[in-house]
Amino acid sequence: MGCLCCNPNRQPPFQLxxxxxxHAAFSxxxxxxxxxxxxxxxxxxxxxxxxxxxxxxPGLNGQMVDVVRGFKKxxxxxxxxxxxxxxxxxxAGRIHPSTVKIAGKAVHLVPNTQNVHHNGGKNGFDTAIWxxxxxxxxxxxxxxxxxxxxxxxxxxxxxxxxxxxxxxxRLTNRNELKIRITAVTEATTLLSIPCHAYFNLGxxxxxxxYDHRLTVNAEEFTPLDGxxxxxxxxxxxxxxxxxxxxxxxxxxxxxxxxxxxxxHNWCIASGPGGEPVSAAHLYCPSSGIGMEVLTTQPGLxxxxxxxxxxxxxxxxxxxxxxxxAVCLETQNYPNAPNVERFPSAVLTPGQTYDxxxxxxxxxxxxxxxxxx
Numbered sequence: 001m002g003c004l005c006c007n008p009n010r011q012p013p014f015q016l017x018x019x020x021x022x023h024a025a026f027s028x029x030x031x032x033x034x035x036x037x038x039x040x041x042x043x044x045x046x047x048x049x050x051x052x053x054x055x056x057x058p059g060l061n062g063q064m065v066d067v068v069r070g071f072k073k074x075x076x077x078x079x080x081x082x083x084x085x086x087x088x089x090x091x092a093g094r095i096h097p098s099t100v101k102i103a104g105k106a107v108h109l110v111p112n113t114q115n116v117h118h119n120g121g122k123n124g125f126d127t128a129i130w131x132x133x134x135x136x137x138x139x140x141x142x143x144x145x146x147x148x149x150x151x152x153x154x155x156x157x158x159x160x161x162x163x164x165x166x167x168x169x170r171l172t173n174r175n176e177l178k179i180r181i182t183a184v185t186e187a188t189t190l191l192s193i194p195c196h197a198y199f200n201l202g203x204x205x206x207x208x209x210y211d212h213r214l215t216v217n218a219e220e221f222t223p224l225d226g227x228x229x230x231x232x233x234x235x236x237x238x239x240x241x242x243x244x245x246x247x248x249x250x251x252x253x254x255x256x257x258x259x260x261x262x263x264h265n266w267c268i269a270s271g272p273g274g275e276p277v278s279a280a281h282l283y284c285p286s287s288g289i290g291m292e293v294l295t296t297q298p299g300l301x302x303x304x305x306x307x308x309x310x311x312x313x314x315x316x317x318x319x320x321x322x323x324x325a326v327c328l329e330t331q332n333y334p335n336a337p338n339v340e341r342f343p344s345a346v347l348t349p350g351q352t353y354d355x356x357x358x359x360x361x362x363x364x365x366x367x368x369x370x371x372x
Contacts, residue, residue, distance in 0.1 A: 013038045013173060014144045016134055021046050022074025028129055030074055033146055037171045040064055041361070048077055049126040050148040050167050051085035052197045054315065057175060057361045060288040065203040067289060067361075069325040072315040082198075082308060086126035087167055087181070088119045089193040090152065090159050091345060093265075093301065093334030096229045100337040102160060102346070103188040109158040116229070121157030125150060125165070125193070135168060145170030145178075154187065161187030161349075175361045183353040191347045192332035193355060194297075198305060198325035201284035201291060204316035208323045209304065210251025215281040216244035216300060218266035222333055222342075228263060232339045242266070247283070250326065254304065261304035261323060265333050268300050276358050280328055285366035294358040295330035298343045303327040330357045 014037055021032035030048045042064075044054035053070035070084050071077055077084065098109045098117040109117040120126070128150050135145035145168055152163040165183040172178065181193050200206050221242045222230045237243040241256035242264060254261050271277035276294035280302075283290040293300070305325050312320035336342040347353050 014137075014171065016146065022048075022077075024048060024078070024129055030129065031132060033132065035146060035169070035171050037173050037175070039173065039175055041171060041175050043169060043171055043177060045085075045146065045148075045169055046074070046077070047130050047132055047148065048074070049083075049086035049128065050130045050150070051077065051087070051126070052169075052195065053077075053085050055177065055197075057289060059203070059363060060365065065201070065287050065289060066316065067199055067201050067203065067291070069198040069200055069318075069320055070315050071313075082312075083119060083126050083196040084198060086196045087148070087193060088196045088329075089125040089165065089191065090120055090157070090163065091117075091190050091192045091337070092119050092194050092196070092329065092331050093192070094118050094229055095335055095337055096227070097338065098158075100190070102190060102337075107158060107160060116227075117158075119196075124157060125152070126196070128152075130167070135170065144172070159189050161185040161189040163189060163191075165193065177359040177361075179357045179359075181353070181355040183347065184351075185347050185349060188346060188348045190337055190345045191353045192336065192345050193353070194301070194329035194331040195357065196327055196329060198320075198327055199282065199291065200325045201282060201289040202286045204314060204318040206284065206286060207319070208251075208321070209326045210249070210254070210323065211285060212250050212326065213247040213283040213285070214244050214250050214253075214302070214326070215247045216266050216302065217278055217280065218268055218300065219245075220267040222265045222267065222299075224264060230265065230333065230335045230339065230342075232335075232341065234267060234341070237266075244280075247281070250304065254323070259306075261306035262302045263304070263306060264302060266300045266302065267333070268295065268298055268330075270298055271296065274354070276356055279330060282326070282328065288363045288365055290362045290364060292358075292360040292362075293328050293330065294360065296354070296356045297330040297332065299331050299333045301327070301329040301331060301334065303329065330355070
């Protein structure tokens with residue numbers, strides 16, 4: 001594996017390595033990039049779907065833990081139906097009906113789940129080959145990030161306008177992963193682009209996320225109908241299984257649901273001046289790893305891997321069954337193009353879509369119960 005940047009006199013605070021991970025259609029190479037900070041935190045991403053395929057962070061006693069579920073072989077990503085680690089777009093979540101109005105005109109988005117347009121359609125951002133360049137920080141004497149770029153043509157999956165999207169992944173020496181997504185369009189279109197990473201803070205040995213503690217800083221959520229489409233209501237979480245204002249054990253909370261798990265959107269209060277606000281916190285007692293999620297987006301979708309199955313084998317040999325990981329996707333409200341009261345997902349020429357999410361990692365030992 002070759003190093004793209006190094007200092008001959010001392011170890012740089014960031015290192016970026018790359019190699020070929022596989023080959024897509026017409027033998028197009030898919031690159032794997034690994035970025036490491038001075039604490040050994042390591043991010044692994046590939047150019048197919050700009051996907052996160054690994055994220056190692058320090059746990060108790062300094063042990064490195066891979067907190068992201070993914071596959072070992074590129075071929076598994078080619079047949080992946082669950083968007084493991086992918087950048088999803090142009091619009092994430094379900095849009096129903098799939099014919100929507102954009103700038104007063106009826107636009108037919110490609111349905112890919114019955115009559116529902118889901119996560120960008122049949123050939124969304126998750127299946128694209130993105131171009132990549134390092135982001136260099138001269139004052140730090142190293143590479144602190146990488147930038148992915150993809151040009152989505154006019155009419156792709158029904159969306160109007162050529163769209164240029166860039167995704168920056170940066171590590172900090174405070175053990176943070178910062179993701180910034182920007183986009184510009186040549187015609188009025190729709191946009192809501194999250195990262196669909198699956199987290200299990202216990203690492204490959206943690207079979208499920210039942211013992212994880214989740215906090216969501218939201219007073220309201222958007223309920224779903226029987227087809228998992230937002231009803232258009234905005235409902236208080238008070239007195240419901242969707243109240244995570246205080247940390248709740250995910251296994252206990254799922255047990256209160258009428259469904260197989262969470263695949264719902266919470267309404268996050270925006271920060272002043274577009275600054276990221278704290279949307280959620282996830283903690284795993286077995287590893288001691290905590291992850292705070294900060295974002296500039298109005299919504300947080302929590303998906304508990306309800307459709308995963310025992311047939312899915314992860315990069316470290318782990319079985320990626322139902323509820324083996326959780327996605328915390330910062331985005332607009334699902335089905336926003338069909339619900340007037342939801343925040344607008346419209347992007348017009350001259351505007352810049354600008355979406356920042358910060359995953360901030362920490363370690364603490366689990367508290368022992370008091371002696372009776």
